[in-house]
Amino acid sequence: MPGGLRLLSIFSSLFLLAAAVSAADDSQPAKKNAASSSAASPVPLAPPEAEIKPMAEIFHGTRIIDNYRWLEDGSSPATQKWVTEEMAYTHSLLNPLPGRERIHKRLVELFSIGSVSVPQIAGRHYFYTRREGMQNQPVLYVRDAPAVGKEDKTPALDRVLLDANQLCADGTVALDWFQPSENGKYVAYGLSQSGSEVSTLHIIETKTGTVLPDTIERTRAASIAWKHDNTGFYYTRYPKKGDVPTGQEMYNRHVFYHELGDDPDNDDQPIFGEGRDPEDWPNVHLSNDGRWLLITVEQGWTKSELYLMDLKAHTPPTRVTTGKEFLYSGEVYDGKLYIATNEDAPRYRLLVTDAGNYERDAWKEIIPQSDAVLQGAAVYGGKLLAQYEQNATSQLKLFDLDGKKLSDIELPAIGTVFGTGGHWNRDEMFFGFQSFTVPPAIYRLDLKPVHYVIEGTNAVEGDAAGKPTLWAKVDAPSIDPSAFDVAQEWFKSKDGTRVPMFVVHRKGLTKNSHNPTLLTAYGGFNISLTPSFNRADYLWMEHGGIYAVANLRGGAEFGEGWHRAGMLDKKQNVFDDMAAAAEHLISEKYTDKNHLAIQGGSNGGLLMGAMITQRPDLFRAVICQVPLLDMIHYQDFQIAKLWIPEYGTAESPEQFKWLYAYSPYHHVRSGAQYPAILFMTADTDTRVDPMHAKKMAALMQAEARNGTSRTRPILLRIESKAGHGAGKPVTKQIEESTDVYSFLFWQLGVKQ
Numbered sequence: 214m215p216g217g218l219r220l221l222s223i224f225s226s227l228f229l230l231a232a233a234v235s236a237a238d239d240s241q242p243a244k245k246n247a248a249s250s251s252a253a254s255p256v257p258l259a260p261p262e263a264e265i266k267p268m269a270e271i272f273h274g275t276r277i278i279d280n281y282r283w284l285e286d287g288s289s290p291a292t293q294k295w296v297t298e299e300m301a302y303t304h305s306l307l308n309p310l311p312g313r314e315r316i317h318k319r320l321v322e323l324f325s326i327g328s329v330s331v332p333q334i335a336g337r338h339y340f341y342t343r344r345e346g347m348q349n350q351p352v353l354y355v356r357d358a359p360a361v362g363k364e365d366k367t368p369a370l371d372r373v374l375l376d377a378n379q380l381c382a383d384g385t386v387a388l389d390w391f392q393p394s395e396n397g398k399y400v401a402y403g404l405s406q407s408g409s410e411v412s413t414l415h416i417i418e419t420k421t422g423t424v425l426p427d428t429i430e431r432t433r434a435a436s437i438a439w440k441h442d443n444t445g446f447y448y449t450r451y452p453k454k455g456d457v458p459t460g461q462e463m464y465n466r467h468v469f470y471h472e473l474g475d476d477p478d479n480d481d482q483p484i485f486g487e488g489r490d491p492e493d494w495p496n497v498h499l500s501n502d503g504r505w506l507l508i509t510v511e512q513g514w515t516k517s518e519l520y521l522m523d524l525k526a527h528t529p530p531t532r533v534t535t536g537k538e539f540l541y542s543g544e545v546y547d548g549k550l551y552i553a554t555n556e557d558a559p560r561y562r563l564l565v566t567d568a569g570n571y572e573r574d575a576w577k578e579i580i581p582q583s584d585a586v587l588q589g590a591a592v593y594g595g596k597l598l599a600q601y602e603q604n605a606t607s608q609l610k611l612f613d614l615d616g617k618k619l620s621d622i623e624l625p626a627i628g629t630v631f632g633t634g635g636h637w638n639r640d641e642m643f644f645g646f647q648s649f650t651v652p653p654a655i656y657r658l659d660l661k662p663v664h665y666v667i668e669g670t671n672a673v674e675g676d677a678a679g680k681p682t683l684w685a686k687v688d689a690p691s692i693d694p695s696a697f698d699v700a701q702e703w704f705k706s707k708d709g710t711r712v713p714m715f716v717v718h719r720k721g722l723t724k725n726s727h728n729p730t731l732l733t734a735y736g737g738f739n740i741s742l743t744p745s746f747n748r749a750d751y752l753w754m755e756h757g758g759i760y761a762v763a764n765l766r767g768g769a770e771f772g773e774g775w776h777r778a779g780m781l782d783k784k785q786n787v788f789d790d791m792a793a794a795a796e797h798l799i800s801e802k803y804t805d806k807n808h809l810a811i812q813g814g815s816n817g818g819l820l821m822g823a824m825i826t827q828r829p830d831l832f833r834a835v836i837c838q839v840p841l842l843d844m845i846h847y848q849d850f851q852i853a854k855l856w857i858p859e860y861g862t863a864e865s866p867e868q869f870k871w872l873y874a875y876s877p878y879h880h881v882r883s884g885a886q887y888p889a890i891l892f893m894t895a896d897t898d899t900r901v902d903p904m905h906a907k908k909m910a911a912l913m914q915a916e917a918r919n920g921t922s923r924t925r926p927i928l929l930r931i932e933s934k935a936g937h938g939a940g941k942p943v944t945k946q947i948e949e950s951t952d953v954y955s956f957l958f959w960q961l962g963v964k965q
Contacts, residue, residue: 261298331632335397349384349942387940392437408936436496493879502544513858538816541843559770567616579616593635594660629743652693656681704797707789730804736765736787763794814838822877844876850902
């Protein structure tokens with residue numbers, strides 16, 4: 214919710230890459246890949262042998278030997294040579310697979326189904342992104358509304374404000390984020406290269422398309438709050454090399470103020486962050502009257518703090534919250550601070566207090582906790598829009614500023630609201646909606662005052678004026694969503710906990726115990742897996758495949774209790790839930806262990822690693838993408854110190870015990886038979902270091918019974934000029950998916 218009380222923040226999005234995460238291969242068509250690979254060198258008959266260089270360490274009395282620590286150095290010639298040989302071996306198996314060209318052709322059609330984002334309102338402008346056809350990157354558009362008081366019945370014309378596709382021929386320059394000023398005169402935006410997400414901030418003038426000379430580096434996932442007179446903005450950025458100890462450049466996110474025209478390195482002064490924990494993650498929001506700067510400081514996924522600056526009185530940031538272990542987010546409107554929190558409410562509630570009153574006793578509850586999980590709220594048109602989630606599906610409700618419910622907002626179907634947009638002084642709002650069989654679409658809702666009708670002598674509240682109307686949609690002419698069924702089923706985990714799972718397949722499917730089935734899950738970081746429109750899934754289901762999404766503990770589906778039941782020392786619950794999901798699919802005769810595959814990325818990649826090492830008997834194939842696998846050393850790479858509140862750290866004796874108990878890299882058994890595995894990573898991933906996938910592939914190829922098998926292989930795929938997945942060009946996504954589904958069709962015996 215732009216400008217609203219967002220409980221799933223940018224901080225969370227820095228780890229989110231759930232389910233079918235992308236980590237693609239080179240962007241040449243599949244047929245050419247096969248030809249060039251065979252012509253360049255002899256076909257490798259086995260994976261390359263990684264040299265064994267034992268390194269011993271003692272952790273709290275436990276001696277651990279790692280034979281492949283040398284692969285952690287991605288820049289060393291030895292590592293690069295090994296990676297090149299691994300890729301040659303992987304291509305030698307994937308490129309000649311039968312039906313690969315047909316898979317590639319169908320994926321081109323499916324990925325030509327575009328995307329659209331929820332518009333942000335600023336002044337009389339609507340800003341949004343849209344991708345069409347084979348465009349590699351979404352394009353930023355602006356639509357101008359008629360001036361106030363003027364009727365204009367001609368269709369609104371959208372014009373391109375920024376097209377990242379024009380900035381790089383191979384599509385590897387991405388628009389990471391954008392934030393218009395209060396009246397839309399300017400837009401600040403971030404660009405990054407090769408999926409690195411290390412943004413550089415630029416500013417463009419909306420009317421003329423002129424890019425201002427102001428350029429600010431090191432603005433990854435920047436939070437921006439424009440002053441209302443367009444003269445400058447508050448923003449977050451990272452330190453440059455030399456300003457902090459080596460390795461700390463990815464932390465120490467501080468708040469600065471930038472005046473247009475100033476030199477950011479010499480003139481921009483820090484507003485907040487000096488002397489604080491380097492892992493703190495501040496975001497900024499300016500009140501509707503421009504007086505109050507709200508700074509939300511996230512400290513992991515279970516705690517955050519709120520600070521207020523009175524810009525009129527020039528006071529320093531003052532903490533509003535009490536330092537308790539809860540999550541808080543806020544928005545200041547008309548001198549009131551609205552606070553969404555799970556304080557004494559695991560499914561969250563909404564409170565209000567006067568801005569500038571720092572006494573906790575002054576907080577007043579206006580929207581209590583309910584049976585659904587409050588995901589966030591925002592002030593649009595002088596009303597409170599609240600987004601909820603119940604049983605992993607979305608709900609929208611409208612309240613007045615005192616918390617009185619005005620209406621439920623009708624959604625097109627059971628599915629997911631993937632964003633909302635509005636403005637405090639506009640009588641309209643937008644939301645995006647999608648589901649497994651509903652392509653993304655944007656809806657507009659009129660927020661004009663609620664009307665009342667008279668029944669006898671009593672005034673009875675009526676419906677909010679208007680119902681949601683379609684504003685934009687994604688056309689999907691190459692698929693028939695009505696041909697597929699979606700069901701939500703529940704199963705019991707090892708400890709008796711009931712866990713839900715979505716099951717999607719073609720109508721009329723027979724439960725014959727051997728349908729090819731792809732199961733995915735995430736289970737962590739307070740993130741929900743809700744129904745989403747995944748283009749590549751249609752290729753799978755069109756060939757008789759079942760697609761299943763399990764809502765494991767560790768996520769946000771049922772509030773903070775559900776999250777905490779799958780983090781730190783409770784992480785094993787997540788793995789038990791996943792195994793139970795697989796067993797449910799088998800017991801219900803959807804499939805069997807010889808036709809069941811699993812897929813997950815990032816934290817979901819850790820989940821895949823745990824399934825590989827804990828339940829290798831349960832699956833035929835595994836797609837393990839941009840994973841964490843060495844849980845003893847994970848925090849030493851990239852931005853992973855941010856995740857210590859979720860996982861723990863091996864530096865703690867107690868936490869080392871539970872990390873070592875499940876760390877996938879440390880539980881590979883010599884001589885054991887494992888599923889066929891495709892490890893996938895990328896060379897410029899700045900979230901999860903590619904060393905995890907490299908070391909795990911080397912170890913398993915050396916130790917597993919099927920480590921050198923060409924029929925049940927263990928493969929490694931490393932993408933160049935790509936990161937964790939965000940900003941990946943469509944051409945790379947297609948090539949990645951071609952490899953993934955060629956591998957799955959092969960291993961599960963899917964007929965084409």
